[in-house]
Amino acid sequence: MLIFVIIVLCCIIVGQFIYIRSNKKKVQEVSNILDEVADGNLDRRLLADEDTAISELVYKINDIIIQDKNRLVAANKSEKAYKELVTSLSHDLRTPLASLVGYLEELENDPDEKELFLRTAKNKALDLSDYIQSLFEWLKLESGEWVYHFESENIGEVTRIILADWVVKLEKCGIAFQFDIPEDSIQLITDKRAWERILNNLLSNILKHSQADFLAITLTYDSSEVLITISDNGIGIPEQDLPFIFDRLYKGDRSRSENSNGLGLAIVKELLTALGGTISVQSEIDEGTTFQLQLPHKHE
Known part of the structure; x- marks a missing residue:
């Protein structure tokens, strides 16, 4: 009977040793993968068997990685959109402004066409004003700074x-x-x-x-x-x-x-x-x- 008990205890000790060693190995794997994630590889995922001591922790870490990747994708998309906006703005502002300056210079050089050049310059200035107003309104909408006053x-x-x-x-x-x-x-x-x-x-x-x-x-x-x-x-x-x-x-x-x-x-x-x-x-x-x-x- 004593020998049986000793055998059982030995089995338990060996099992615990294997379990601890296995978890230690898994923790090391998790640590290595997290190092890759920290270096910017958000496509890495942690793996764990179900119903293990660290499985729930692994699932939560994976969720955090996925959320971070989604935020990064959204941030990159937003940055790209704003770069496109700035590029478009620089062109759209330069064009009417250059035309306006050009007609004013022509007015200075050729006073006989004063009425035509003034009318054209005014139209270009109005186009520029409309564009700037639209730009400010859009930026207020994008930033959430547009204030609404709802009434009947x-x-x-x-x-x-x-x-x-x-x-x-x-x-x-x-x-x-x-x-x-x-x-x-x-x-x-x-x-x-x-x-x-x-x-x-x-x-x-x-x-x-x-x-x-x-x-x-x-x-x-x-x-x-x-x-x-x-x-x-x-x-x-x-x-x-x-x-x-x-x-x-x-x-x-x-x-x-x-x-x-x-x-x-x-x-x-x-x-x-x-x-x-x-x-x-x-x-x-x-x-x-x-x-x-x-x-x-x-x-x-």
Whole structure:
């Protein structure tokens, strides 16, 4: 009996020794892999058998490595996007600025063309001002510094006031228009300033790029949402561009990008999302383009 007990104890001691040695080896493997991770190899993973003393620890370490890799990928993507933004900005700012300086120099050298050069220089300065304003607005949206003031507004009345400021511009550009905005009181929780920027950007986009001579804006509503449809009869947007027109810095084909900063429609989508709404677009070449905006009556 004593011999049996001694044998059992020896087996237990040997088992514990093997177990400790095995765990020590696994810990060393974990340590080596963590050294690789610390050196920047975030594709390494720790391995462990299930139901072992260190398996739960290994799983948690792997989760941390995966999270760090995801954060690194996101940071690299963000850095690349901002490099592209800076590159685009440097070009887009230089071009109108160089044109402005050029026309002012011509004005100095040829006073007889004063009226033409002044008018052209003014237009270039306005383009530059619009671009800088769009840039600041986008950066505020990107950084989360845009401050929203949500209040109950009569969206029909607010829309009519915004459109009234566009009447002279549309007439000056030779664009006939039709506004169908109900006189009803349509109360909506929204940010009036953001809604103004949304409409202004869409109308500005039409004036600059559509080559339209007719514009129609219709507002309808029911118990759950408000729908605003903005249609023109312009040159349309190529089908391959439609999925990307709300992307930052996307300018589409050359005919639509000469005076574009690639930020206007991106700002529209960002602001509309903040208001709880959505926007969609349909377009046919040489037939025109229709934007449809949806805003919910209830907004969190």
